[in-house]
Amino acid sequence: MTRIQANLLLLLAAAIWGGGFVAQSTAMKAIGPFWFIALRFAVATLAVLPFVLLEARKAEVKTSxxxxxxxxxxxxxxxxxxxxxxxxxxxxxxxxxSFVTGL
Structure with missing residues (x-):
């Protein structure tokens, strides 16, 4: 990866991260903070759950x-x-x- 590609990827990551705060702020006008968190975590759970189940089947050591x-x-x-x-x-x-979160 070249230096320019790396810098562009960092810029893209910062833009996505910063844009997330705008989306969160906009969502606060429609729903409360805890509903937003519940929906956000539910979507994340549904996205990750198939991978968790797949890896759990392959694991040699079970979770204690x-x-x-x-x-x-x-x-x-x-x-x-x-x-x-x-x-x-x-x-x-x-x-x-976003400043406090990044800090």
Whole structure:
């Protein structure tokens, strides 16, 4: 990959990431933050679930109870971050929200 291609990919990633904040802010006008998070996570779950099931069948070591607890803690941390961001979008600008998230 050339340096120009790498820089263009970084620019594309930044544009997609930044555009997501505008979409989130616009969605806050139609639905509340927790409905938005629920719909967002539901779509993500449906998109990833076939791959999870496929990999679970191929796994030689099954998930232990300890790992399941760690998965739940990770999910709670992700939800907390998403909820904080969505609620914050109701009271601040998209620019400030994306700056704080990036920071």
């Amino acid at each position: 109870a300890r790992h399941a607890r760690l998965y739940v803690l990770t999910a709670l941390a992700l939800f907390s971050g998403a909820a904080t961001q969505q609620v914050g979008l109701q009271t601040t600008t998209v620019t400030n929200s």
